[in-house]
Amino acid sequence: PSGVIVDSSGNIYVADFSNHRIRKITPAGMVSTFAGTGIRGYADGTGTTAQFYYPAGLAVDSSGNVYVVDHGSHRIRKITPAGVVTTFAGTGTKGFANGDGTKAQFNNPTGVAVDSSGNFYVADSDNHRIRKIEYKVP
Structure with missing residues (x-):
């Protein structure tokens, strides 16, 4: 495992790095695969039809909503409470470029945080930077 968070309901989410999955542990101790096929790759989808490439x-x-640093695909992924996985930020090509959402480029990101205003901060490891994704009112 490489990352862990707890939601407001007490569910624990674990980034299962080498198994390319996001695991969920309920307050009752039930462990399940929340998202990811277990096969390294990149695919949006629902639950276990989605693919991750070393989630961190x-x-x-x-x-x-759970946000996942998809280290190997150079993207930030979003998982809704219903388990729908989409790409939140990143082109999938490693590099450095600012831009809205999927126009930005990262280089092996490793961490993500969200503040109370809805802004995101990404540890863009191989670019040696902390990147900010600003929340914009839709």
């Missing part, structure tokens, strides 16, 4: 850091927002 995790964050959770006030709506219960």
Whole structure:
């Protein structure tokens, strides 16, 4: 495991780095695969149809969405409480470029955090930077 968070309901989420999955542990101790096939790759989808490429850091927002640093795919992924996985930020090509959401580039990111205003902070490891993704009112 490489990352762990707890949501407001007491569920624990674990980034299972080498197994390419996000695991969920309920307050009652039930362990399940929340997202990821277990096969290294990249695919959006629901629950165990989605793929991750070395998931690392995790964050959770006030709506219960879980954000995953997908280290090997150079992306930040979002998982809704219903288990729908989408790409939140990153092109999938390693590099350094600012831009909205999926136009930004990261280089082996390792951590993510969200503040009370909904802004995100990404540890962009191989670019040696902390990057900020600003919340914009839709």
